[in-house]
Amino acid sequence: MEPAPPAGDLLTALSVDDDGIAFRGTEDRSVDVRFDDQRIGSFWTQRDTVEQGPGRRWRWPDALRPYLNGRTAVTVLDHVSQAPLGAVEVALGTGEGRVRVADAKGNPLGLDKSNRLRRLFASRSAEHTEPLLDAIEKVLGALTAAGVRPFIAYGTLLGAVREGALIGHDSDADLGYVSAHEHPYDVVLESFRLQRSLVELGYPVTRYSGIAFKVGVREGDGRMRGLDVFGGFLRDGHLHLMGEVRAPFRMEWMYPTSTTTLEGRELPAPREPEHLLAAMYGPSWRVPDPAYKFETPPSTYRRLSGWFRGTQANRERVWDPFYLRTHGQQTSPSAFVRWVLRRERGRAETAFDVGCGAGADAAFLARQGIAAAGFDYARRAFGKRAKAARRGRLPLRYQWMSLTELRSVLPLGVELSQVSGTKVMLARHVADATTAYGRANLLRLARMALDGGRLYLQVATAPSPDLPYGVRPLDLDAFLAEIDRSGGRVVARHDLTRDTVRVRSRIDAGTPDAPPYLTRLVVQWP
Incomplete structure (x- = not known):
């Protein structure tokens, strides 16, 4: 060549x-x-x-x-x-x-x-795009009748303002509205009210988050087309619009709406659409860019997730399917919990298993007479064991919690801090399976809850085919620095090789000089 x-x-x-x-x-x-x-x-x-x-x-x-x-x-x-x-x-x-x-x-x-x-718009004829435009008009009308002031948004608005047409390298249509409410709670309530109104009109609705959903519109040939509807609101002088916008904004730039032409049809648009387009696509929005990538600032993502996405993050895509495939079955206690018990037998009165998964380790501790609680954000993981625990007489319970939601971590930390007696917390392959924000909240939860008790951690420090699902090896030095910044002190550390640890309920043959790939830490806060 x-x-x-x-x-x-x-x-x-x-x-x-x-x-x-x-x-x-x-x-x-x-x-x-x-x-x-x-x-x-x-x-x-x-x-x-x-x-x-x-x-x-x-x-x-x-x-x-x-x-x-x-x-x-x-x-x-x-x-x-x-x-x-x-x-x-x-x-x-x-x-x-x-x-x-x-x-x-x-x-x-x-x-x-x-x-x-x-199938992009550039490859579709007018005959194929007419049903989409019909669907846009129908859903805009239904949203208006439900009490909000909708407009075309994102790529649909960009194509209309810049070219008067659907963008050739785009493939779907987006709608938006800005609520008259200023508090996220009220905006969520309004969004669910909109959903009920649309369902009553016969539209199927699939919800993405607290203020974003997809409306299904059936076309003449029986095909179902989905239109995304993104809710937004103004707070503290900023527009917050799902999908993901947070930018300085004025309501007079949005309402009363104007109109813009899309493929020969007059459709509602923000009063001054250039402000919204700049918030969505940056100051160069007038220049076509089919490879455009919107980089959401981490602060914006955390804010919108905390308000509206809640427990969805990574659960439905990763962990629920995993536990569905494995039926949530970890039937035997891990080598890690047995190691914790050897160190704590006769001393610990209560144990908190964070990221408990299927809950086998918490159940094992309860059978040893230690009051145990398992916490995880995938209810499918511990669901069966939770039902059995409620029927049994063991000092055992399971509860939902999410390390990536501060509103989940803080109340739980307060609750666990009220438990009397000697306490320990276990986190096996949690710090190496969550985000940096989740790790910070794990340390925050332990500091709040333990009152001088000990946090037991097991983390992967090197790649290995034996690592559990979803685990990514940590930079141990960086993690130790995170612990230090949280005020914690590492009081014990054990580096493990394959010939010194039981992995997935079996002993893996290792070599005497095999490098460590797991580390166990014991952390205390004064």
């Missing part, structure tokens, strides 16, 4: 293989990729690539790789001017036939801004 001819300073020495597109260039710009005459996707030449030798490489997104079999002419174009920057004929995969990126019905697919393959 010969490299394409040079294309100026932006992109030279273009080559294509099964791993992606390689080139040389130092300018960062949005470019489009075509296979033959079909636009496949877009990327930024510096931001979305990795360094490779003297040049850069854009790796094929995972969603695209199953289609990379055959020959095709790969062309890279400047997105704004559509000037070709390089082209090459290439054989990918088997090299047989022509590469075709399409759905089962032969409709062309393209990568959206999240690198998911979708």
Whole structure:
């Protein structure tokens, strides 16, 4: 395969293989990729690539790789001017036939801004987009009748204001509204009232969070189309709009609404839409960018999650499916809890197992006469054991809690601090399975609850095929620094190799000089 001819300073020495597109260039710009005459996707030449030798490489997104079999002419174009920057004929995969990126019905697919393959608006005729526009008008009318003032939002608003049309590289439609309420609690109540009104009108609704949901609209051919509805409100001089916006804002920029034209239809828009578009897409929103990536500030994400997303974070996508597959069955106590018991027998009166999972360790401690409580944010994990505990006579209970929600951690910390007697807390593969925020809250909870008692931790410190599901090895020095900042003192530390620890209820054969991959810590707060 010969490299394409040079294309100026932006992109030279273009080559294509099964791993992606390689080139040389130092300018960062949005470019489009075509296979033959079909636009496949877009990327930024510096931001979305990795360094490779003297040049850069854009790796094929995972969603695209199953289609990379055959020959095709790969062309890279400047997105704004559509000037070709390089082209090459290439054989990918088997090299047989022509590469075709399409759905089962032969409709062309393209990568959206999240690198998911979708049927994009650029490949749809007016006949196909008319039902979408009808659905937008219907749901806007239903929301208005329910008592809010909706408008088209995000990419739908951007396309209408900038081009008067649906954006070619987009694939869905978004609506929004700004509540008259200022308190999150009232905004959530209003959102659920909107949902009930829509359901009464016959619309199926799927909820994303406290103030965001999807409305299903059935088209003439029987196909169900979903429209996302994002709620928002003003508080402390800032607009908070799900999806994820927090920006200085004035209500007079929003209401009374104006209108804008989308594919020949007049639809409601914010009174001064440029302010909302700048909050959504930045000051350069007028310049088309099919590879646009919205980077949510961590403070905004935490704020909106705390108000509206609650217990959803990572649970429905990761942990509920895991416990559904495994039926929540950890039937035998871990080697870790046996180690804790050897150190605490005859001393500890109460034990709190944070991130208890299926709850076997808490049940084991209760059978030893220690009052035990297991806490986890995936109820599916301990559900069966919780029912059995309520029926039995053991000093055992299970309770939901989430380390990534301060409103969950603080009340529980106060409650556990009132428990009298000698207390210990266990956290086996919790610090290495949660976020930095979750680790900070784990240490906060222990400091509040233990009153001089001990926190027992087991964390992974190196990769290993034996690590439990969802665990990511920690930088131990960084974690020790977190403990120190919390006021805690490590009073014992044990580094473990495979020949010194039982993992998943079996002894793994190790070598005498095997490096440690697990560390157990005992922490106390004065």
